[in-house]
Amino acid sequence: MSVSVMGEKRGAESFVLPELPSEMLPLHEYDEIHVNVSGGADSVATALVALHGYKIPKDKIKLVHMRVDGNPNDHTKRQLFDWPQTDAYLEYMSKMLDLQLIVLWDDLSLEERIRERGMFPSSTCRFCTSYLKRDVYAKWVRQFDDVKILLLTGERSEESKERAEKPVFKLHTAHATGRKNRTVHWLKPIKAMLKTEVRQLCADYGIELHPCYQWVSRCSCKFCIFNTSAEMSRTSQLFPEDWAYLKQMEEELGHTMKSKDGISHSLSAFIKEDQIPLF
Numbered sequence: 346m347s348v349s350v351m352g353e354k355r356g357a358e359s360f361v362l363p364e365l366p367s368e369m370l371p372l373h374e375y376d377e378i379h380v381n382v383s384g385g386a387d388s389v390a391t392a393l394v395a396l397h398g399y400k401i402p403k404d405k406i407k408l409v410h411m412r413v414d415g416n417p418n419d420h421t422k423r424q425l426f427d428w429p430q431t432d433a434y435l436e437y438m439s440k441m442l443d444l445q446l447i448v449l450w451d452d453l454s455l456e457e458r459i460r461e462r463g464m465f466p467s468s469t470c471r472f473c474t475s476y477l478k479r480d481v482y483a484k485w486v487r488q489f490d491d492v493k494i495l496l497l498t499g500e501r502s503e504e505s506k507e508r509a510e511k512p513v514f515k516l517h518t519a520h521a522t523g524r525k526n527r528t529v530h531w532l533k534p535i536k537a538m539l540k541t542e543v544r545q546l547c548a549d550y551g552i553e554l555h556p557c558y559q560w561v562s563r564c565s566c567k568f569c570i571f572n573t574s575a576e577m578s579r580t581s582q583l584f585p586e587d588w589a590y591l592k593q594m595e596e597e598l599g600h601t602m603k604s605k606d607g608i609s610h611s612l613s614a615f616i617k618e619d620q621i622p623l624f
């Protein structure tokens with residue numbers, strides 16, 4: 346495709362790995378390619394590289410998204426953590442890329458998991474990601490036997506030291522030999538890409554970014570445990586009722602979402618709410 350860019354002109358082809366990991370099958374031997382999508386720019390770039398870089402046929406690619414607030418049609422579940430724009434954005438992404446979208450969720454929402462455990466997730470006990478994302482995907486994939494699946498996810502080395510140290514390829518936990526004969530290979534195809542390259546690639550292919558980037562730097566839960574104070578302050582003002590509900594949850598649980606050096610900090614203190622002018 347023809348692209349006009351602010352920086353260097355690069356198509357998705359230029360982000361293809363020079364060599365695929367030796368443990369992988371030739372790409373055409375996979376029955377399905379799953380791209381885990383959050384709605385964030387990295388997930389868009391991953392899908393673009395799969396489609397236009399590796400030239401994987403569209404009918405083999407599925408965009409797979411895991412909601413953390415559970416079934417969107419179950420009105421007993423408060424939509425507390427997922428951005429309200431994400432469902433529509435994923436529909437847009439699916440339409441723009443002409444790729445099938447699968448949306449999954451766990452029976453219990455993130456709020457229900459938090460209440461069940463009596464605590465908020467943290468960087469050392471990140472049960473939000475494990476229960477609501479990783480396990481939900483693995484459970485869904487384990488339904489399928491006699492299949493060869495390649496999972497693509499959009500982690501990048503630039504994001505953190507932890508991510509940089511993780512391998513570009515591994516066998517997924519849902520991989521099973523023997524009777525199940527289920528291959529699930531997990532590749533991080535944009536691991537080496539930079540944020541600027543990701544944004545540029547999305548622009549080059551005419552894909553608008555999720556609106557949340559106006560307020561936060563990463564497209565994750567609107568009240569993500571990793572939000573900075575400034576980000577949390579912005580989301581608190583965007584969703585005042587949810588914010589009040591979240592602060593109430595802290596009181597009910599006797600546990601705060603944020604702590605530093607072993608000392609708990611209420612959400613209110615974290616964003617220095619008492620210093621935000623009302624008018």
Ligand code: SF4
Nearest residue numbers: 473474565566569570
């Ligand atoms: S975005 Fe943040 S809060 Fe949401 S699941 Fe991921 S780490 Fe947990």
